[in-house]
Amino acid sequence: MGNAAEARRTVDDDGTRPATGRPVPASEGASAGARTVRLSKVYGSGDMAVRVLDEVSVEFPAGRFTAIMGPSGAGKSTLMHCVAGLEAATSGKVYVGGQELGELSDRRLTRLRRERIGFVFQAFNLLPTLTARDNITLPMTLAGAAPDQEWFATVVRVLRLGERLTHRPSELSGGQQQRVALARALVTRPQIVFADEPTGNLDSRTGAEVLDLLRGAVDDLGQTVAMVTHDPVAAGRADAVVFLADGRIVDVMEGPTPDRVLDRMRGLGDRS
Numbered sequence: 001m002g003n004a005a006e007a008r009r010t011v012d013d014d015g016t017r018p019a020t021g022r023p024v025p026a027s028e029g030a031s032a033g034a035r036t037v038r039l040s041k042v043y044g045s046g047d048m049a050v051r052v053l054d055e056v057s058v059e060f061p062a063g064r065f066t067a068i069m070g071p072s073g074a075g076k077s078t079l080m081h082c083v084a085g086l087e088a089a090t091s092g093k094v095y096v097g098g099q100e101l102g103e104l105s106d107r108r109l110t111r112l113r114r115e116r117i118g119f120v121f122q123a124f125n126l127l128p129t130l131t132a133r134d135n136i137t138l139p140m141t142l143a144g145a146a147p148d149q150e151w152f153a154t155v156v157r158v159l160r161l162g163e164r165l166t167h168r169p170s171e172l173s174g175g176q177q178q179r180v181a182l183a184r185a186l187v188t189r190p191q192i193v194f195a196d197e198p199t200g201n202l203d204s205r206t207g208a209e210v211l212d213l214l215r216g217a218v219d220d221l222g223q224t225v226a227m228v229t230h231d232p233v234a235a236g237r238a239d240a241v242v243f244l245a246d247g248r249i250v251d252v253m254e255g256p257t258p259d260r261v262l263d264r265m266r267g268l269g270d271r272s
């Protein structure tokens with residue numbers, strides 16, 4: 001049996017067990033980076049209701065790099081936003097670590113987002129008046145917490161930002177700005193880092209560098225990463241690819257390669 005077929009077997013028919021790139025022992029659920037159980041998201045109501053996510057059960061295992069792919073409009077960004085606590089589920093559950101997001105007050109949810117989730121967006125969202133160092137430590141400053149100096153030094157070393165800490169974003173190249181954005185996402189040691197099309201706006205060399213960084217964050221720092229992408233080459237750097245179509249998980253591919261990802265996407269009717 002091929003990897004993909006084997007991976008598919010891990011999805012329960014009734015969807016109650018999260019789809020994942022590998023079988024998950026029952027005891028491991030609580031240590032998962034993040035997972036959803038029968039997550040649905042409906043926008044609008046009545047005749048205008050659109051079911052964007054339909055009972056999605058998926059896991060982003062701790063210490064692994066998972067890509068999310070699917071045709072345009074499949075619900076990838078919505079899934080990411082729900083798991084990151086940026087949007088509320090219509091039904092079903094979302095867990096970050098062992099914490100179910102639906103149980104949290106707005107205040108605690110904001111805190112969890114700030115302390116336990118890292119974001120890397122296409123636009124780097126750096127503050128132009130702050131130095132690289134202050135941009136990186138911004139989440140801690142907002143939380144009134146002091147950065148763990150040893151961890152800060154590790155992140156800065158791995159991302160090769162040591163010489164750049166006093167520079168402002170306008171004094172940095174695109175790739176350097178992206179590294180600062182990634183450092184900011186990592187500095188709180190989040191449970192999971194979400195990357196939304198992190199290579200979308202970049203030339204191929206800088207894009208490859210960003211993928212190296214995400215891969216390195218997983219391999220060298222033990223980080224958990226979930227990345228939405230349209231790019232089979234980017235998805236090929238992940239440990240597993242979760243395929244969404246029409247708001248449902250249709251496949252999970254272990255050990256993806258760009259060719260296999262491209263084939264699968266064609267099978268889903270994607271021509272992009």
Ligand SMILES: Nc1ncnc2c1ncn2[C@@H]1O[C@H](COP(=O)(O)OP(=O)(O)OP(=O)(O)O)[C@@H](O)[C@H]1O
Nearest residue numbers: 043044050052070071072073074075076077078079
């Ligand atoms: N706030 C909203 N209100 C109503 N419909 C929405 C809203 N946000 C998203 N949608 C719809 O939900 C569907 C899924 O959107 P989503 O952005 O999650 O897809 P995607 O897979 O990320 O697409 P793309 O690859 O094009 O970015 C789309 O049909 C979109 O129009």
